[in-house]
Amino acid sequence: MTSLAMTIEAEPRPDPKRRSVRSQETRERILQAALKAFSESGFDGASTRQIAALAGESQGLVTYHFSTKEDLWKAAVDSLFGPFTEELNARKAALAEVDIRTRLRLLLVFFVRHAAKHPEQNRLMMQEAQSETPRMRYIAETYLKDQYEFACGVLREAIDAGLLPPAPHIHYFYIVVGACSRLFTATSECKYLTGDDAMSPAMIEAHAEAVANLIIR
Amino acid sequence: MTSLAMTIEAEPRPDPKRRSVRSQETRERILQAALKAFSESGFDGASTRQIAALAGESQGLVTYHFSTKEDLWKAAVDSLFGPFTEELNARKAALAEVDIRTRLRLLLVFFVRHAAKHPEQNRLMMQEAQSETPRMRYIAETYLKDQYEFACGVLREAIDAGLLPPAPHIHYFYIVVGACSRLFTATSECKYLTGDDAMSPAMIEAHAEAVANLIIR
DNA sequence: GAAGAAACTTGTCAGTTGAAAAAGAAAGCT
């Protein structure tokens, strides 16, 4: 029954405008800590105590705000994917009239910048994407399906215009996702390998350029 | 003192040829189970009991063959990266005289096929690459540094020959790694999204084609 | 074929896990 939506907050968080203020801030702090912990250690690897400590709060408070660990995970995912979906929709609208060549380029730059700004999003997805967990299904159903369909539309246009060699969309989808994000999900490795800080603005822009120039010739 | 090599097996596994046979098989079974568990759940998320159960053995046997969890992790990584390094060196030698265009193409196809055959390798790396753990340092120092230098050589040639638009090698490295492997580290997600089996031979070859045709125009 | 070493099982240990319950502190409302 609660398999899909789960948006109905059961008992805690009674009236979103009563009290709030300070409570809302600690809730946000816990959410950020959860995002960091889940993306780094995975769902099983992260502990609610570790998350609470990271947020400077007690473990009991975590189960007060988000009843179960799974609910906390969902709230964290929503806080990340929600704004992204909105931003992407805004981009879509803004670029609707632009020719496919520059539209594709701008979208690629947008994806690279986003992957750098929110590396937790890709890490979170990778943690779940490999096995058939209910969490993977939640992300795919709630957020990914729309994004994939949008990507397919753009890809079809690009291929028709001769910008890309013909190939099934699914391959381009994962090629682009991997090419845009991998650097920023391996920042420590990159630092150790080359000494470069993958998160520096210069590096982010250079990566966006490299990806766009490689894909669009 | 043991920070780097750790190849000296301390007390168990006394004489590699005494007894062996059956023991070697169970050891291998535990190693395979560890690979699966570590790559899926990360180092903290995977438990030695879970690994033992997956291998059909008792938890005590795991600590008998590999004294600590960390030693087990290292043995699992070595069993995966060791053969890969050998295979890569063989490829290097075989392709030394080939022109850069076909050499780059064959290497890309090789990487895609390998990423599909051993998805645990990329998953394992992703689990550690994001934070400064001793495990990340072990992989980077023991295996990745050489591979990165080799890649840089090939990339330099390709850029000089006008095959790729000029850009710092580090970007191409992570673009290629991400493009070749992402699909195979997200097989469940792919299945759920499109219904396709990413691990089918046809899909693997199609992905290799798509990657090669996109990068080499 | 007996002795001994290697492989394997079982039981136990302190420490950690997620969840819940109890009790206290802080704020809103009338």
Add this chain to the structure above:
DNA sequence: AGCTTTCTTTTTCAACTGACAAGTTTCTTC
């Protein structure tokens, strides 16, 4: 002012964690 609701800390619990220490079985070797 008092009273209620929300927020927070502390305590508790069974289940699980990695490591170790006993055991028992299985094989090798003389």
